[in-house]
Amino acid sequence: MSQQTIAQPPLVRSTRAKRWLSLDNRFVPPxxxxxxxxxxxxxxxxxESYQRTLLAIATSIVAEMILGRIFTHxxxxxxxxxxxxxxxxxxxxxxxxxxxxxxxLIAITSKYVLRINGRHIWNPSNxxxxxxxxxxxxxxxxxxxxxxxxxxxxxxxxxxxxxxxWRLKRFHxxxxxxxxxxxxxxxxxxxxxxxxxxxVSPITGPEYQLFIFFMITDPKTTVKSKLGQxxxxxxxxxxxxxxxxxxxxxxxxxxxxxxGPIALLIEMWNNSRRPAKGTSNPQSANPVHS
Amino acid sequence: MTLSSxxxxxxxxxxxxxxxxxxxxxxxxxTPQSTEKTQAKSGAEASSAPANPHADGIRPSGPIRFTDVTxxxxxxxxxxxxxxxxxxxxxxxxxGVCVLDYDADGWQDIFFVNSKDWPGHGSRHSYPGxxxxxxxxTFSDVTPQAGLATEMYGLGCAxxxxxxxxxxxxxxxxxxxxxxxxxxxxGKFEDVTAKSGVRGAGFAxxxxxxxxxxxxxxxxYVSHYIEWxxxxxxxxxxxxxxxxxxTPELYKGQSGTLFHNRGNGVFENVTKKAxxxxxxxxxxxxxxIxxxxxxWIDLFVANDTQANKLYRxxxxxTFTDxxxxxxxxxxxxxxxxxxxxADAEDYDLSGRQSLVIGNFTNESLSLYHNDGSGLFSDSxxxxxxxxxxxxxxxxxxxxxDYDLDGFPDILAVNGHVADDISVVQPTIHYAEPPLLFHNxxxxxxxxxxxxxxxxxxxxxxxxxxxxxxxxxxxDLDLVLxxxxxxxxxxxxxxxxxxxxxxxxxxxxxxxxxxxxxKITVITSDGRHLFKMVKxxxxxxxxxxxxxxxxxxxxxxxxxVSLDIVWPSGKKESARGVQPNQFLTLEEGKGIVSxxxxxxxxxxxxxxx
Numbered sequence: 001m002s003q004q005t006i007a008q009p010p011l012v013r014s015t016r017a018k019r020w021l022s023l024d025n026r027f028v029p030p031x032x033x034x035x036x037x038x039x040x041x042x043x044x045x046x047x048e049s050y051q052r053t054l055l056a057i058a059t060s061i062v063a064e065m066i067l068g069r070i071f072t073h074x075x076x077x078x079x080x081x082x083x084x085x086x087x088x089x090x091x092x093x094x095x096x097x098x099x100x101x102x103x104x105l106i107a108i109t110s111k112y113v114l115r116i117n118g119r120h121i122w123n124p125s126n127x128x129x130x131x132x133x134x135x136x137x138x139x140x141x142x143x144x145x146x147x148x149x150x151x152x153x154x155x156x157x158x159x160x161x162x163x164x165x166w167r168l169k170r171f172h173x174x175x176x177x178x179x180x181x182x183x184x185x186x187x188x189x190x191x192x193x194x195x196x197x198x199x200v201s202p203i204t205g206p207e208y209q210l211f212i213f214f215m216i217t218d219p220k221t222t223v224k225s226k227l228g229q230x231x232x233x234x235x236x237x238x239x240x241x242x243x244x245x246x247x248x249x250x251x252x253x254x255x256x257x258x259x260g261p262i263a264l265l266i267e268m269w270n271n272s273r274r275p276a277k278g279t280s281n282p283q284s285a286n287p288v289h290s
Numbered sequence: 291m292t293l294s295s296x297x298x299x300x301x302x303x304x305x306x307x308x309x310x311x312x313x314x315x316x317x318x319x320x321t322p323q324s325t326e327k328t329q330a331k332s333g334a335e336a337s338s339a340p341a342n343p344h345a346d347g348i349r350p351s352g353p354i355r356f357t358d359v360t361x362x363x364x365x366x367x368x369x370x371x372x373x374x375x376x377x378x379x380x381x382x383x384x385x386g387v388c389v390l391d392y393d394a395d396g397w398q399d400i401f402f403v404n405s406k407d408w409p410g411h412g413s414r415h416s417y418p419g420x421x422x423x424x425x426x427x428t429f430s431d432v433t434p435q436a437g438l439a440t441e442m443y444g445l446g447c448a449x450x451x452x453x454x455x456x457x458x459x460x461x462x463x464x465x466x467x468x469x470x471x472x473x474x475x476x477g478k479f480e481d482v483t484a485k486s487g488v489r490g491a492g493f494a495x496x497x498x499x500x501x502x503x504x505x506x507x508x509x510x511y512v513s514h515y516i517e518w519x520x521x522x523x524x525x526x527x528x529x530x531x532x533x534x535x536x537t538p539e540l541y542k543g544q545s546g547t548l549f550h551n552r553g554n555g556v557f558e559n560v561t562k563k564a565x566x567x568x569x570x571x572x573x574x575x576x577x578x579i580x581x582x583x584x585x586w587i588d589l590f591v592a593n594d595t596q597a598n599k600l601y602r603x604x605x606x607x608t609f610t611d612x613x614x615x616x617x618x619x620x621x622x623x624x625x626x627x628x629x630x631x632a633d634a635e636d637y638d639l640s641g642r643q644s645l646v647i648g649n650f651t652n653e654s655l656s657l658y659h660n661d662g663s664g665l666f667s668d669s670x671x672x673x674x675x676x677x678x679x680x681x682x683x684x685x686x687x688x689x690x691d692y693d694l695d696g697f698p699d700i701l702a703v704n705g706h707v708a709d710d711i712s713v714v715q716p717t718i719h720y721a722e723p724p725l726l727f728h729n730x731x732x733x734x735x736x737x738x739x740x741x742x743x744x745x746x747x748x749x750x751x752x753x754x755x756x757x758x759x760x761x762x763x764x765d766l767d768l769v770l771x772x773x774x775x776x777x778x779x780x781x782x783x784x785x786x787x788x789x790x791x792x793x794x795x796x797x798x799x800x801x802x803x804x805x806x807x808k809i810t811v812i813t814s815d816g817r818h819l820f821k822m823v824k825x826x827x828x829x830x831x832x833x834x835x836x837x838x839x840x841x842x843x844x845x846x847x848x849x850v851s852l853d854i855v856w857p858s859g860k861k862e863s864a865r866g867v868q869p870n871q872f873l874t875l876e877e878g879k880g881i882v883s884x885x886x887x888x889x890x891x892x893x894x895x896x897x898x
Contacts (some may be wrong), residue, residue, distance in 0.1 A: 045672030148667035201624040
């Protein structure tokens with residue numbers, strides 16, 4: 001007892017320090033996505049411009065603060081809004097400024113407006129970008145480039161991302177998706193007659209790094225069971241294959257847009273048929289998503 | 291106000307926010323009203339501009355502008371696609387333009403390819419156009435005198451001295467059989483197609499003269515498009531009511547052809563032997579490139595809705611397609627694009643040739659940067675040309691250093707294939723303005739189309755494009771063709787504020803034109819400006835054979851060094867070369883002729 005009592009202050013300090021340095025820290029994903037942005041832009045210039053990306057981030061944060069205050073009557077954690085803004089700032093391509101602001105606004109607003117049983121069913125940035133692609137296709141495209149022939153930036157991101165996602169206990173989602181994508185690219189190659197390398201190449205681009213590490217793993221918009229998450233990841237890859245066969249270069253975004261809400265609705269329907277249990281939500285431990 | 295009502299209000303606002311900007315007119319080619327205004331302005335400029343704006347001989351100053359001098363230069367060429375309502379696919383192709391000095395007078399002449407009416411539909415006579423440079427800013431149509439008034443459904447052209455007699459010959463690709471016109475040296479051409487064996491068959495498009503086996507004689511590569519005939523023409527519709535032009539996906543591809551020059555005026559079809567037989571390709575633009583810098587010219591072929599090809603020269607008369615492994619076959623997303631025109635140039639002063647390719651609407655220009663490791667990376671996004679070119683359908687694409695700062699800029703000539711595209715996609719127009727991207731020297735480009743005068747930004751149904759210095763004032767002018775419309779000659783005014791060096795090559799052991807010769811100019815500040823003498827490039831077109839090096843701001847004591855590697859492998863150098871000259875380099879003799887660039891030489895003649 002006494003020993004414990006004596007040892008407590010340094011333990012508290014150590015725990016606090018450990019928490020700050022821990023990969024489970026809520027600030028790790030924002031830092032990680034910032035690394036992706038910087039690595040991508042400094043090595044290969046993936047951004048349309050810093051100004052546009054900053055506009056997307058600023059809009060996202062302001063919208064989150066206002067809507068969070070209105071709907072929850074408290075100041076929200078801004079990490080999620082930051083990730084949404086940065087995702088929009090990287091993924092949206094447009095010579096104009098307004099699509100960046102509008103896309104961020106739609107993404108954050110969708111989180112508060114499009115809710116079923118208290119849950120938003122679309123990943124915010126996925127919804128925002130898809131909405132822009134559907135409705136303002138003449139003004140907006142998405143990032144679909146590669147890192148060039150320097151593998152350095154990509155390897156750092158894949159390794160760092162894998163470690164972070166592993167510690168967040170969501171690596172299985174990424175792994176299922178990546179394995180499915182590789183396997184299905186054989187099928188696409190067989191259908192189209194194009195070389196397998198050209199079919200598999202998109203997954204090495206920065207768009208996919210954001211998609212894999214931040215969108216399909218979003219805790220708030222994925223189903224709860226581990227098996228379910230793997231099935232959803234496989235389904236996203238499968239639907240994406242059909243979009244790709246239809247020559248859609250926005251295939252992954254559209255696939256998640258279609259599959260994500262359906263999976264959540266099925267889960268909600270399943271849950272509603274079961275007797276009520278505790279209200280604990282294991283995924284609420286990590287509120288950060290894009 | 292309850293939370294649910296706030297939600298509903300936000301939902302409605304969100305929808306409205308998306309729909310309103312989406313409905314708003316985006317920056318697009320000018321509306322008919324604005325077009326009229328800019329045309330009027332252009333017309334006023336054209337009429338007020340003197341034929342020789344630098345008649346006082348003083349080094350020009352002021353902003354660089356491109357002035358439309360087509361009419362005052364006496365060029366009245368108009369392409370005839372033969373369109374009569376059936377919407378046959380070849381009508382969308384337009385035709386090319388080639389620059390040559392056919393009479394070897396030191397002034398660049400212009401050759402336009404023409405198509406014709408379809409048999410049984412129309413009775414117009416449409417001929418190619420050979421325009422002789424009168425040395426005073428004007429041209430004379432000498433087509434009949436030159437013996438080139440031959441009707442054909444022509445598409446592209448390539449210029450080269452295939453018989454090494456000192457006179458540049460003309461090869462024309464055509465739907466109904468290609469033609470080779472030998473330059474007799476007396477202002478006349480002789481049709482030697484049958485004798486030479488280069489007629490070929492099928493849907494020939496781009497062509498390049500090059501010496502792939504370095505035997506001193508120019509060989510010929512001809513790209514082919516698709517298997518098409520009037521009988522097999524497919525029916526397509528954009529609006530489900532009326533017929534529209536079909537895309538090439540509906541047709542089988544057709545292999546290009548490599549003709550080996552046997553040296554006696556006869557060519558041999560060596561396509562299969564050389565490993566170039568590929569009936570899946572749907573090829574348009576062809577660019578010469580030595581991407582691995584091994585002294586043997588490689589071929590880049592832009593394919594429409596098929597993977598591009600990069601044929602590496604194996605030094606033994608054969609080629610291997612390395613497009614996939616080098617990274618130029620597909621887009622970054624692994625998709626096939628609609629490649630049209632293409633060009634190769636060292637745009638970043640790395641000593642390596644990179645590639646620019648024109649693509650379809652929403653595909654953006656491709657800029658494949660040669661990384662030097664045998665790999666290319668698509669730098670179109672990072673360089674800043676992707677977004678501005680995303681809304682354009684680019685045919686002619688070429689590097690041209692319009693401001694002579696030493697960094698090659700990019701010209702993209704645009705125009706849609708479907709004349710009724712606006713019916714189904716109101717934000718896309720049949721006529722589109724060209725795009726000129728200024729090379730900032732740091733790997734990035736800036737769209738300067740609107741800063742160079744109204745004439746350049748006029749929407750046209752652009753197809754072929756080439757550059758030339760028709761007024762011998764040292765800067766590069768532009769000549770463009772349009773589909774079923776008039777050609778345009780755009781004079782570069784004030785581009786020669788910077789210093790330049792123009793170089794013509796004469797091969798002796800190498801081919802007479804020196805095509806494939808690599809010239810490096812080393813400036814006093816250590817910059818290495820590298821260019822290769824080339825034929826072909828762009829879309830169905832060819833720019834002038836002399837190469838122009840931009841040397842940047844004038845300085846009193848500026849001198850440069852010059853190294854040349856001939857296709858034969860012979861290396862020569864010249865030191866202490868003054869800028870602002872037109873040099874003639876002869877293999878084995880070095881500089882055999884120097885002519886100072888005269889900024890204000892041209893004076894209109896009364897009679898031609």
